[in-house]
Amino acid sequence: MTMQKREAGQSGMGTSPGVVWEVVPFIVMVTMEGSTIALTIWAKTIITKGMSPFVFVVYTQALSSITLLPYSFIFHYPDRGQSNLFTLSFFLRLFFMGLTGITISQNLAFLGLSYSSPIVVCAMGLLIPALSFLLSIVLRRIKIDWRSSSFRAKVSGTIVSFMGATMVELYKGPLIRKSKLSSFSSHLSQNRAIKFLIYSSLPEYWVLGGILLAASSLSVSVWNNIQVGTVKQYPQVMKVVSFYSLFGTIQSAILCFFLERNLDAWKLKLDTELLLIVLTAAFGGLLRSRVHLWCMQMKGPFYVPTFKPFGIVFATIFGVILSAVHYGSVIGAIILGMGYFTVMWGQLKEEEASAHGVKSVEYSNSEEKVPLLQEDENNIV
Known part of the structure; x- marks a missing residue:
């Protein structure tokens, strides 16, 4: 009897750490999504106050590159015998990764944010899998086969995603709840859109903001296709991230x-502007990449993208508390989330079929296996 109790106790002690390590990645990922939305709302605030979104991108990316470059060499220090870094083809890949992954996507995203709201940012970011799927068809990386359940799921998810994006763009609907803080902010300044970290947007620019954000998602989809071959050529992913971030910073500065042309736009205030740039660079450049890589190594390549729709939940909560959210935006974002999960489910079915040796006429799109961590993130910070 005593031996049985002892064995049971030892068994319980053995399973407890396993349960903890199942919960920790979930908590970490939810926290990361919440932090991303908080920084996005803060960025909306700073940009609406008058800071140029283009200058903001340059400063955040520059600081991020300065942080990433030495860290990447420390991170990959034990690795030996890797591909030669200084080749023309590799530099060309870095150039186009910086162009699509940072220069175009980030500048369009922050400009779109200035015309819309964080919930629209989240919604349009969910278009990335659908746009990547369409781009793969155009580039003939996958074959059209209606007999494949994964292909049908991707097509259905793509259609649903575009329906949700259209609703977010064209239908705002009534307010869910008018925030007292937002009313107080409007009373203090009728022409200024921002006070006390409270964001709002001019309605006439809402559609323009959504279009810019959708274009940003398309740029990230192009980036996805480039980075697949890049990581196959040079598998030290953190070095790839740091170098293409450097290329993107230089390109963004030129742009x-x-x-x-106003030199005053480059002046930084020693207040929340500088703090936001530092936090955004540290979070978006190093912390998020490292955390996502860790979660993917623990839970698999599909674990991190699963949490992307959580941003809609946080954006809605923060919006209701701090400002004003419309029913149309939330409903459209939910529909987009359904399309997002449907496309991801089709991708998962394809990967499972490939893993079990089932012959498929579709090209196995390997970017989901690559831990270069902006793909999830058309989160703009």
Whole structure:
């Protein structure tokens, strides 16, 4: 009897850490999504106050590159015998990764944020799998086969995603609840859209903001296709991230010099602007990439993308508390989330079939296996 109790106690002690490690990645990922939305709302606040979105991208990416570059060499220090870094083809890949993954996508995303709201940012970010699927068809990386259940799921999810995006764009609907903080902010300043970290948007620019964010998602989808071959050529992923971030910073700076002729736009205030840039660079450049890589290594490649729709939940909660959210935006975002999960389910079925040796006429789209962590993130911070 005593031996049985002892064995039971030892068994219980053995399973407890396993249960904890099942819960920890979930808590970490939910926290990461909540932090992303909080920083997005804060960025909306700073940009609406007058900071140029193009300057914001340059400063955050520059600081992120400075942080990532030494860390990537420390992270991959034990690795030996990797591919030569200094090749023309690799530099060309880095150039186009920086162009699509940072210069185009980030600048369009922050500009779109200035015209819309964080919940629209979340919604349009959910278009990335559908756009990647369409891009793969255009590039003939997958074959059209209606007999394949995974292909039908992706097509259905793509249609649903575009229906949700259209609703987010064209139908706002009534307010869920008018925030007292938002009313107080409007009373203090009728022409200013921002006070006390409270965001709002001019309705006439809502559609423009959504279009810019959708274009940003398309740019990320192009980036996805480029990064697959890049990581196959050079598998030290953190170095790839740091170098294409550097390329994107230089490109964004050149773009900003053309778009922002006012030198005063480059002046930083020693207040929440500087704090936000530091936090955004540290979070988006290093912390989020490392955490996502850790979660993918523990739970598999589909674990991290599963949490992306959580951003809609946080954006809705923060919006109701701090500002005002419309029913149309939330309903459209939910429909987009359904399409997102449907496309991801089709991708998962395809990967499972491939893993079990089932012959498929579709091309196995391997970007889901690659831990280069902006793919999940058309989160703009």
